[in-house]
Amino acid sequence: MLNISLNSVNRHVDHEGLSALKHVEERHSGRVLLRLLLFFSVLFIVLLFLPWTQHIRANGDVTTLQPNQRPQSVQTVIGGQIERWYVREGAYVQAGDTILHLTETKDEYFDTSLLDRTRQQVMAKEMSVRSYESKVGALNQQMAALRESGRLKTEQARNKVKQAILKVSSDSINLEATRQNTKIVRDQYERMEQLYAQGLKSLTDLENRRAKIQEAEAKLIEAENKLLTSRNEVLNARVELNAIQAKLRDDLAKASSDQYTALSGQFDAEAGVAKLENQFSNYQRRTDLYFLTAPQSGYVTQILSAGIGEALKAGQEVITIVPEDYELAVEIYVKPIDLPLVELGLEVMIQFDGWPAIVFSGWPNTSYGTYKGRVVAVDRVINTNGMYRIMVAPDPEDQAWPEPLRVGAGATSLLLLKDVPIWYEIWRKINGFPADLYSPVTAAKDDKNPPKIKLPK
Known part of the structure; x- marks a missing residue:
């Protein structure tokens, strides 16, 4: 009641x-x-009035810290046909182990003796180069011999010119002497003629003097002829000297032309040798590429082209390998409105999919099953999903991440910010205000010179 x-x-x-x-x-x-x-x-x-840790909740996936440690696809460099597989999915391979054997599919490489024939072509071209080198050497010797022979012939012709000039001088002197002698004989004949007119000399003496003057005039004419002949010999000697020099220049020009022709052939042959050597190296490298090898040690996770006899194109993906050793990281995505709150070195609490955890978002130290990390990279360009990507590495000062964790696993992250009273956080949530701008001790103060963050080994 x-x-x-x-x-x-x-x-x-x-x-x-x-x-x-x-x-x-x-x-x-x-x-x-x-x-x-x-x-x-x-x-x-x-x-x-109890403290509450502000945070940013973000989802992401497990990845690797270094790009060369992420799963990679092995591609064929050349096209070919699958002949034999040497691995299976899940197998462990060392760097350099053979994965696949290909056979040729292009008709220009079907010749089984292609390398030997190409090497023979290279050797033949090399012999051609040596032949051109010998020809160039012979032409050099020929030009040297022509220069020496021309020098001797030129000296001989110059000496001949000098002899002709000296002979002209001698004939000139002889002509002058003959003229003087002829003048004397003529004077004597005139005096004899006067004496004969006076009856002092006989006709015989006069006739003898007349014969001597005729003889002297004949010698004068002969001396003049010799001088003209000597002058002609000087001209002939000079013409011969010019002819020798012209012939020497002509012979040297011809030999030089033959030499340049030989050098041109030599250079062409050397270019042919280089081209054939390049072709031989390409053939040899292509032969090595028939065997596809592992670029690094790891585990085969997926075979993309499995059929024997299947034709592959150049650059086609064949197999996926996960590296053996890798450093795990988490890539998470945050909204643009939360990006100003993210700094390098910011502490992150991570919950991995498949690992049981009890999470108190406001009191991260009381959570169970979570693992700590640090922000090591923030993208400067927004992704296609309209969010910014952040890389989180394990905190070396905290417990290690789970050993069975694999790349691609899901992860839920809490980026821990400033500690505030609960009443303030409730007031902020009611008013829709963003979290307080907070920079941790290890945060970067200079974007161009960020501090070094200690990463796990």
């Missing part, structure tokens, strides 16, 4: 006989309720 009516029945009821009613009426429930309300109010006020 609530006993709220004005018509009370208490005076008509015998309480001594009703013990249960007596016990209920004697309870002080109102006081207890008041005390409970007071206690929980005080507790709620105290809780409002």
Whole structure:
């Protein structure tokens, strides 16, 4: 009975006989309720002043810290036909192990003796180069011999010119002497003629003088002829000297032309040798590429082209290899509005898919099953999904990440920010304000010179 009516029945009821009613009426429930309300109010006020860690929740996947440690596809460099497989999915391969054997599919490489024939062509071209070199050497010797022979002939012709000039001088002197002698003989004949007219000399003496003057005039003419002949010999000697020099120049020009022709042939042959050597190296390298090898040690995870006899194109993906050793990291994506709050070195709490965890987002130290990390990279360009990618590496000062963790596993991350009272966080959430801008001790102060973050080995 609530006993709220004005018509009370208490005076008509015998309480001594009703013990249960007596016990209920004697309870002080109102006081207890008041005390409970007071206690929980005080507790709620105290809780409002407890610290709360602001955070940014982001999802991502497990990846590797170094790009060369991520799963990679092995591609064929040349096209070919699958002849034999040497591995299977899940197999472990060392760097350089043979994965696949290809056979040729292009008709220009079908010749089984292609390398030998190409090497023979190279040797033949090299012999041609040596032949041209010998010809060039012979022409050099020929030109040297022509220069020496021309020098000797030129000296001989010059000497001949000098001799002719000297002979002209000698004939000139002889002609002058003959003229003087002729003049004397003529004077003597005139005096003899005067004496003959005076009767002092006989006709015989006069005729003798006439014969001598004729003889002297004949010698004069002969001396003049010799001088003309000597002068002609000088001209002939000079013409011969010019002819020798012209012939020497002509012979040297011809030999030089032959030499340049030989050099041109030599250069062409050397270019042919280089081209054939390049072709031989390409053939040899192509032969090596028939065997596809592992670029690094790791495990075969997926074979993309498995059929024997299947034709592959150049650059086609054949197999996927996961490296043996790798450093794990987590790539997460945050909204553009949260990007200003992210700094290098920011602490991150990570929960991996498949690992049980109890997470108290506001009190990360009380969480169970989470692992710590540090922000090591922040993309400067937004992704196609409209979010920014962040790389998180393990914190070397905290426990190691799980050993069975694999690349591609999902991860939920909490990027830990500033510690604030709970009442402030509630007030911020109600008003829709963003988290406080917070820079950790290890955060970068200079984008161009970020601090070095110690990464796990």
